[in-house]
Amino acid sequence: EAQVTQNPRYLITVTGKKLTVTCSQNMNHEYMSWYRQDPGLGLRQIYYSMNVEVTDKGDVPEGYKVSRKEKRNFPLILESPSPNQTSLYFCASSFAGYEQYFGPGTRLTVT
């Protein structure tokens, strides 16, 4: 089944404790992206990747890192999480220019 998977789906952590949210797709898509969704602010793009080893900042990259070492995986790294990074995170993938497929979301709470 074609899908985008994210893990974990829910995470509660403390300020400053490094964490990684994984994203994986099985559709051989070149393009992958991370978004955060907050009430009243819509979807905001964090980072995106046009292909392996090619990443670029989105609208809100501060406090986040990404890597794209393999085509199928695009992990999101929070080196030192802070409470303002409490949010719902979505990973998405697509062929370049075509519709994005979204993962189920990761709800992160930083206390």
Add this chain to the structure above:
Amino acid sequence: AQSVSQHNHHVILSEAASLELGCNYSYGGTVNLFWYVQYPGQHLQLLLKYFSGDPLVKGIKGFEAEFIKSKFSFNLRKPSVQWSDTAEYFCAVNFYGQNFVFGPGTRLSVLP
């Protein structure tokens, strides 16, 4: 910077009313256009898309959208909404086959 705007933040309709949600994007050039829907507690799902050809495109669940190039617009329509259409709707644009830009979203509430 490229941008996408949506005309309404929150729309409230009664069942059977007609719906039109506005979407405009900056600049022209080659664009691919999308509408996504997010039902409460779920992830985004594709409603419809436009790449080229007939500017009136039909999607799932009775939705359609019209691309007007001269107005940089891609408005979503449905002739008769149902309670189950209550959701958030996002317009998205892919510029030049590169990055995607999403609009801020429009929350639709349909009253039974």
